[in-house]
Amino acid sequence: MVFRVQDFIHPLDRIARDNLEQVPGLRKLTDFYLRNFDERRTRQEQMSTMVRLGPRQLGSIYRLLAPICEAYGIEEPELFLAHGPLNAYTTGRTRTSIVIYSDLIERMPPEEIQAVLAHECAHILCDHVLYRSMAAQLVNLGNASKIVAITVMAVQAKLMDWYRKSELSADRAAIAFIGDVDVWLRVLMRFAGGVLPVHDGEYSILDFSAQAADYEALMDSRWERALAWTGNGGMVTHPYPAVRAREAQLWMSGSGFAALAAAGRAVRELRRCGRCGRPMPADAQFCAACGIRAIED
Numbered sequence: 001m002v003f004r005v006q007d008f009i010h011p012l013d014r015i016a017r018d019n020l021e022q023v024p025g026l027r028k029l030t031d032f033y034l035r036n037f038d039e040r041r042t043r044q045e046q047m048s049t050m051v052r053l054g055p056r057q058l059g060s061i062y063r064l065l066a067p068i069c070e071a072y073g074i075e076e077p078e079l080f081l082a083h084g085p086l087n088a089y090t091t092g093r094t095r096t097s098i099v100i101y102s103d104l105i106e107r108m109p110p111e112e113i114q115a116v117l118a119h120e121c122a123h124i125l126c127d128h129v130l131y132r133s134m135a136a137q138l139v140n141l142g143n144a145s146k147i148v149a150i151t152v153m154a155v156q157a158k159l160m161d162w163y164r165k166s167e168l169s170a171d172r173a174a175i176a177f178i179g180d181v182d183v184w185l186r187v188l189m190r191f192a193g194g195v196l197p198v199h200d201g202e203y204s205i206l207d208f209s210a211q212a213a214d215y216e217a218l219m220d221s222r223w224e225r226a227l228a229w230t231g232n233g234g235m236v237t238h239p240y241p242a243v244r245a246r247e248a249q250l251w252m253s254g255s256g257f258a259a260l261a262a263a264g265r266a267v268r269e270l271r272r273c274g275r276c277g278r279p280m281p282a283d284a285q286f287c288a289a290c291g292i293r294a295i296e297d
Contacts, residue, residue, distance in 0.1 A: 001073025002263045005126055007256075008172035010247075013126075016162035020131055023158065030130055034093055038133055042091050050080040050099065055276045055290060061105060063277030064114040065098075065121075070279070071177055071267045072125045079117075081105070086191060090120045093129050107196060112187050115178045122173030128166045131159060164239050168247050177268075179261035181252040185209065185245055192241035212245040 020026060046052070053062040062079060069076045077096040084101035091097055098120045105113060123129055175184050185205050189195050195203055218224055239247070251257065270279040278289035286293055 002071040002267055003073075003125075003173065003176060003260065007260055008122075008169060008176055008251075009126060010165060010168040010172065012165040013162070013169040016158070016165045017131075020158055020162050027130070030133065031093070034130065034133055039092050039094060042097075043095070046078075046080050046097060046099065050082045053079040053081055059275065060110070061100075061113065063272070063274075064110060065117055066272070066277035066279075067267050067270070068114070068118045068121045068177060071264060072121055072173070074121060074124050077121070077124060086194065088116050088120055090123045090129060091133065096124050096129065107190055107194075108187070109197065111178065111183055112190070115174045115183050115187050118177040119170045119174040122170035123166070125173065126166065126169055128170070132163055132166065167238050167244065171244055171248055172251050175248055175252060176257070176260040177264040179264045179268075181248055184248055188241040188245050188248075208245060209249060212242040212249070215240070215242040216246050 051057065053059075055062060058081065061081070065076060065079055075096070077090070077092070077098050080097060080099045082099050082101050084103065086101065086103040086107060088098065088100040088104060091099070098117065100113070100116065104116065108116070123132065171184065175181050178184065182205050185208060186195075189203060189205070189208050192208075238244075271282055272278060273280055273287035273290060273292075275292055276287060276290040278287060280287055
């Protein structure tokens with residue numbers, strides 16, 4: 001393990017999580033629901049409708065995962081590819097998995113895909129999956145029934161507030177692993193505007209950073225914040241890309257970032273098996289993890 005949760009957890013994430021822990025019975029209820037319902041249904045869906053990646057199944061994508069798990073000190077989750085939009089998500093507590101969508105691997109180069117995987121793995125390291133799953137289910141319940149929506153509104157508001165703030169911690173972890181905030185800003189630009197690789201020479205990270213600063217200035221107004229909230233801002237699952245970009249820049253400018261970036265780079269630069277992505281000693285002829293003769297990536 002190279003990184004610890006304390007290295008990058010956002011203070012708002014910690015505060016919101018503490019508030020959730022004060023809701024009587026929420027943790028036990030959520031854990032029961034995940035183990036007995038959500039994880040089982042999700043497993044069925046993944047195994048029947050998605051492609052599970054591995055050394056022989058889109059190995060170039062699969063191999064991006066191992067260095068992240070080593071840096072975070074977590075067990076490697078299963079990785080699935082699904083047909084769909086520019087997105088990814090993490091699920092499961094007893095059996096964790098990450099799902100990435102086809103548009104993501106079509107629109108992003110390997111370093112950006114790895115940054116997204118690092119973000120998703122951070123949710124596992126920070127134990128975010130428990131409450132994030134319940135938040136998603138409560139949103140679905142609220143959309144399905146107004147009576148249920150009124151009943152769960154107070155808990156739902158707390159969950160969604162924390163859900164958004166947990167994203168900021170995962171963003172920080174991804175930046176620490178990749179060691180380059182510009183890579184993460186490019187990821188956010190693709191999420192915000194669907195920027196295609198063919199346009200990579202035509203956009204400006206500096207201009208996007210300036211846009212994020214302009215948005216921060218705009219939201220200094222109490223009226224603007226109220227308008228954002230009434231426009232369903234309280235129920236969105238992720239902070240807006242401009243907010244995430246600004247938070248990333250502010251954190252990266254802190255005194256501890258350089259040491260974290262160096263630690264992440266050391267893990268990424270290890271010699272690795274070209275089949276499974278596990279680290280290999282410089283003089284090894286066979287991979288200790290998968291047992292085959294060394295294949296340089």
